Amino acid sequence: MHLAYPAVLSALLFCTGLYGVLARRNAILVLMSVELMLNAVNLNLVAFDVWLSRTAEETLHSGQALTLFTIAIAAAEIGIGLAIVLAVHRNRGTADIDKLRDTSERHDPDGTDHDARTAEQSDEAQKAEATA
Amino acid sequence: MTTTTLAVLVPLLPFLGAVAGLLLGRTAPGFVRPLAVLPTLTSLVIAALVAVRQSGDAAVNAATELTPTGSVPIELALHIDGFAALVAILVGLVASCVQIYSTGYLRDDPRYPSYAALVSLFTSAMFLVVYSGDLIVLLVGWEVMGICSYFLVGHYWETPQARAASLKAFLVTKLGDVPFLIGLFALATDAGSFRITRVLGAVASGSLDHPTLIALLLLAGVAGKSAQFPLHTWLPDAMAGPTPVSALIHAATMVAAGVYFIARLLPVFEASQAAMVVLAVMAAVTMAGSALAALAQDDIKRVLAYSTIGQLGYMTGALAVGDRGAAVFHLLSHGAFKALLFLAAGVIIHATGTNSLAAMSRMRNLRDRVPDAYWTMTVALLALAAIPPFSGFFSKEAVLGVAEHVITGHTEHAPAAAGWIVLIAGLLTAVLTAAYATRLWLLTFRGRGTEAPDHGRQPLTMTVVLWVLAVPSLAFGGFAFRLLPDWFDGRDLSPTLTTSVLGTGVALVGGIVTYAAWRHTTALTARVPLGAVSAHPEGDAAQVEAEAIASHEPAYGDIAHAPDPADPGRLLLGPLHRHAAAGFHLDAVYTTLFVRPVQAGASLVRFLDREVVETYVRGAGALPRWLGAAVRRAQTGNVQTYVSALLAGTVVLVVAVVLVATGA
Numbered sequence: 063m064h065l066a067y068p069a070v071l072s073a074l075l076f077c078t079g080l081y082g083v084l085a086r087r088n089a090i091l092v093l094m095s096v097e098l099m100l101n102a103v104n105l106n107l108v109a110f111d112v113w114l115s116r117t118a119e120e121t122l123h124s125g126q127a128l129t130l131f132t133i134a135i136a137a138a139e140i141g142i143g144l145a146i147v148l149a150v151h152r153n154r155g156t157a158d159i160d161k162l163r164d165t166s167e168r169h170d171p172d173g174t175d176h177d178a179r180t181a182e183q184s185d186e187a188q189k190a191e192a193t194a
Numbered sequence: 195m196t197t198t199t200l201a202v203l204v205p206l207l208p209f210l211g212a213v214a215g216l217l218l219g220r221t222a223p224g225f226v227r228p229l230a231v232l233p234t235l236t237s238l239v240i241a242a243l244v245a246v247r248q249s250g251d252a253a254v255n256a257a258t259e260l261t262p263t264g265s266v267p268i269e270l271a272l273h274i275d276g277f278a279a280l281v282a283i284l285v286g287l288v289a290s291c292v293q294i295y296s297t298g299y300l301r302d303d304p305r306y307p308s309y310a311a312l313v314s315l316f317t318s319a320m321f322l323v324v325y326s327g328d329l330i331v332l333l334v335g336w337e338v339m340g341i342c343s344y345f346l347v348g349h350y351w352e353t354p355q356a357r358a359a360s361l362k363a364f365l366v367t368k369l370g371d372v373p374f375l376i377g378l379f380a381l382a383t384d385a386g387s388f389r390i391t392r393v394l395g396a397v398a399s400g401s402l403d404h405p406t407l408i409a410l411l412l413l414a415g416v417a418g419k420s421a422q423f424p425l426h427t428w429l430p431d432a433m434a435g436p437t438p439v440s441a442l443i444h445a446a447t448m449v450a451a452g453v454y455f456i457a458r459l460l461p462v463f464e465a466s467q468a469a470m471v472v473l474a475v476m477a478a479v480t481m482a483g484s485a486l487a488a489l490a491q492d493d494i495k496r497v498l499a500y501s502t503i504g505q506l507g508y509m510t511g512a513l514a515v516g517d518r519g520a521a522v523f524h525l526l527s528h529g530a531f532k533a534l535l536f537l538a539a540g541v542i543i544h545a546t547g548t549n550s551l552a553a554m555s556r557m558r559n560l561r562d563r564v565p566d567a568y569w570t571m572t573v574a575l576l577a578l579a580a581i582p583p584f585s586g587f588f589s590k591e592a593v594l595g596v597a598e599h600v601i602t603g604h605t606e607h608a609p610a611a612a613g614w615i616v617l618i619a620g621l622l623t624a625v626l627t628a629a630y631a632t633r634l635w636l637l638t639f640r641g642r643g644t645e646a647p648d649h650g651r652q653p654l655t656m657t658v659v660l661w662v663l664a665v666p667s668l669a670f671g672g673f674a675f676r677l678l679p680d681w682f683d684g685r686d687l688s689p690t691l692t693t694s695v696l697g698t699g700v701a702l703v704g705g706i707v708t709y710a711a712w713r714h715t716t717a718l719t720a721r722v723p724l725g726a727v728s729a730h731p732e733g734d735a736a737q738v739e740a741e742a743i744a745s746h747e748p749a750y751g752d753i754a755h756a757p758d759p760a761d762p763g764r765l766l767l768g769p770l771h772r773h774a775a776a777g778f779h780l781d782a783v784y785t786t787l788f789v790r791p792v793q794a795g796a797s798l799v800r801f802l803d804r805e806v807v808e809t810y811v812r813g814a815g816a817l818p819r820w821l822g823a824a825v826r827r828a829q830t831g832n833v834q835t836y837v838s839a840l841l842a843g844t845v846v847l848v849v850a851v852v853l854v855a856t857g858a
Binding site: 080164 | 826827829830831832833834837838841
C-alpha cells in the first residue's frame with residue numbers, strides 16, 4: 063500500500079480534529095476532537111514506521127512502540143480531561159467553553175483596582191462552590 | 195601602675211560602665227545602679243591619684259599611633275598638665291554626685307538604665323576631652339558629649355518641650371561644630387600636627403599662617419558648646435531635661451568644655467588680637483545679656499541656666515584677657531556651686547511640685563520642708579553672687595583682677611580694649627548676678643501664702659550629695675587661690691584690693707536693691723493668686739519635674755515667665771522685663787532669619803519634587819501603561835481563540851520555514 067493513503071487519511075483526521083477543537087462549544091466534543099488529532103498522529107507513526115522498516119536490514123519498530131505509548135497516555139489524558147469537565151459541569155451547570163471565561167482580562171483602563179478585582183473573583187468562586 | 199596607665203583608665207571605666215549598663219539594663223536590673231555609680235566613683239579616685247602624681251609639675255605626655263592615616267597623623271595622645279588634672283577631678287566629682295543623686299531622683303523611672311548609661315558615656319567623653327593630647331581625639335569626645343546631651347535633654351520625650359529642646363540643642367551646637375571642625379583642619383594644616391604640644395610649639399615659633407581665621411572658626415564651635423552669645427539659645431531650653439542632667443552637662447562640665455578648649459589652645463587665640471577682642475565682646479554681651487534675662491525668668495532652672503551662661507561669660511572674659519589660670523579657676527569653683535544649685539533646685543521642684551518661682555513665692559515654710567536644700571542653696575547662691583568667704587568670690591575676683599591688670603598694662607598678651615570690655619561687663623554682671631541670686635532665694639524660701647506641701651523627707655541619696663558639693667562651694671576658693679598658681683601658669687590669682695572692694699560692693703548693692711524691691715512688691719503676692727502644682731506629688735522627682743515643665747506653658751502662658759506682679763525682677767527691670775523674659779527675642783530673630791527661609795526652601799523643594807519631577811516620572815510610566823492596556827484586550831478568556839491564534843502562528847512559521855528551506 064502506498065504511503066500516500068494513510069498520510070492523506072491522517073491529514074484529514076487531523077484537520078477534522080482541529081476543526082472540532084476550534085469550532086465546537088461542548089467541552090466533551092472538544093476532547094473528542096483532541097483524540098481525533100492524536101489518532102491522526104498515531105496513524106502517521108505506524109504508517110511511516112512500516113514504510114521505513116521495509117528497506118531497513120533490521121528494525122526495532124520504534125514508531126509502533128511509540129504509538130502504544132501515545133495510546134496509553136491518551137487514555138490517561140482523556141480520563142483526567144473528562145473528570146475536569148465533569149467537575150466544571152457540576153460547579154457551573156454547564157460545559158460550554160464559551161461561557162468558561164474566568165481567565166479573561168476585564169476591560170478597565172487604569173488597572174489600579176487589581177486587588178479589588180481578584181477579591182471579587184474569589185467571591186464569585188466561593189458563591190459558585192456554595193451553590194454546588 | 196604608671197601615671198599613663200591610670201590616666202587611660204579614667205575615661206575607660208565609665209565607658210565600660212556605660213556599655214555594660216546598656217547591655218544588662220533589661221536582663222539584670224539589679225546591676226544597673228552599681229554599674230552607674232561605681233565606675234564613675236573609681237574614675238574620680240583615679241583622677242585624684244593622677245592629679246597627685248602629676249602635682250602641677252611637667253605635663254605628662256604619652257602618645258601611640260594606631261595606624262598611619264595619610265597626611266597629618268592622628269595619635270591617641272594624653273597631655274596631662276595641671277589644668278587637665280584638676281578639671282578631671284571636678285568632672286569626676288560632679289559626675290559621681292550626679293550619678294548618686296540620680297538613683298534617688300529617677301527612682302521609679304522605667305528608662306533609668308539607658309539614662310544612667312548615657313550619663314556614664316557622657317562622663318567618659320568629658321574625661322577624654324580633658325585628658326586628650328590630640329585634637330581629633332578631643333573632637334571625638336566633644337561630639338560624643340553632644341549626642342549624649344541630645345539624648346538626655348530629650349529624656350522626657352513624651353513632652354513636646356523636651357523633644358523640641360533636644361533637637362534645638364543638637365542643631366545649634368552642630369551649627370558651631372562645623373566651623374570648629376574646619377578650624378581644626380586649618381590649624382593642623384598650618385601646624386603640621388594634631389598634637390596639642392606640637393600645635394603650641396608651632397604657635398610659639400610663629401609658623402601659623404592664618405591665626406585670625408583659625409581662631410574665629412574655633413571660636414564658633416566654642417560658642418556653640420559653651421553657650422556663648424550668638425549660639426547660647428539652646429541652653430535655657432535644654433532645661434527641659436532632668437535636673438541631674440542639667441547639673442552635670444548643662445552647668446558643670448560639657449558647657450565648660452569650650453572654655454577648657456580655649457584654655458588649652460590659648461596661645462593660638464593670643465596670636466590674633468582680633469580674635470581676642472571678638473572673644474571679649476562675645477563674653478561681655480553674653481554676661482550682661484544673660485544676667486538681665488536671668489532676672490526675668492520664672493522657671494527656677496531657667497534662672498540657673500541663664501546664670502550658667504553668664505558665668506561661662508566670665509570664663510571666656512578671663513580668656514579674652516589672656517589668663518587661662520583665672521578662667522579655669524572660675525570653671526572649677528563654678529562647676530561645684532552650679533552643680534549644687536541645680537541639684538538643690540531638683541529637690542525643691544520635687545518638694546513643691548512646681549518649677550515656677552511665682553508659685554513658690556506663694557508657699558510658706560518651704561525651708562523647713564527641705565532644710566538640706568535650703569542651707570546648701572544659700573551657700574551656693576552666696577558663692578554665685580561672689581560674697582567674700584565663698585569660693586565664687588575668689589574665682590570671680592581673679593577674673594576681674596586680671597582684667598584690671600590688662601588695663602593697667604601689666605601684660606603684653608591681650609589688648610587693653612579687651613580688658614576694659616571685660617572689666618566693665620564683669621562689674622555690671624556682678625550687680626545683676628547678686629540681684630537674680632537674691633531674687634531666686636527670696637522667692638523660693640521666703641514665700642508667703644499657703645503652707646508648702648509636705649511629701650516627707652527627700653531621699654538620702656539626694657540630700658547627701660548636696661552637702662558633699664557644699665564643701666567646695668564654701669571653701670574651695672579660699673584655700674585654693676594660693677595653691678592653684680603652682681598647678682597653672684604660675685600667675686598670681688589672689689584677689690586685688692581694688693577689684694575686691696568694687697566687686698563685693700556692687701554685689702551687695704545688687705542684693706540690697708533686690709531685697710528692697712522684694713519688700714515693696716511682696717504685698718502684692720497675696721492679692722494675685724498664682725500657682726499650679728504637679729498632679730502626682732507622690733511620684734518620684736523625675737515625674738514631678740516632667741509634669742511641672744509640661745504644665746508651665748498652659749498654666750502661665752509661657753515657658754519662660756509668669757504674669758506675676760509680685761516679682762521683684764519686674765519692678766527692677768521695668769519695661770525691659772518683657773524682652774528679658776523672652777531672652778531679648780533672639781529666638782524670634784533666628785526664626786525670621788533662619789527657620790522661615792529654610793522652611794520656605796523646604797516647601798519649594800517639596801513643590802519641585804511633587805509637581806515637576808513627579809510629572810516626568812508619571813509621563814514616563816504612561817506609555818507602557820497604555821500599551822499594556824491595549825495588549826490586555828487580547829485576553830478574552832476563550833480558549834478556542836487562543837488555539838486559533840496558536841494555529842495561525844504555526845502556519846505562518848511553517849510557511850516561512852518552507853520558503854527559507856526552498857530558497858525562494
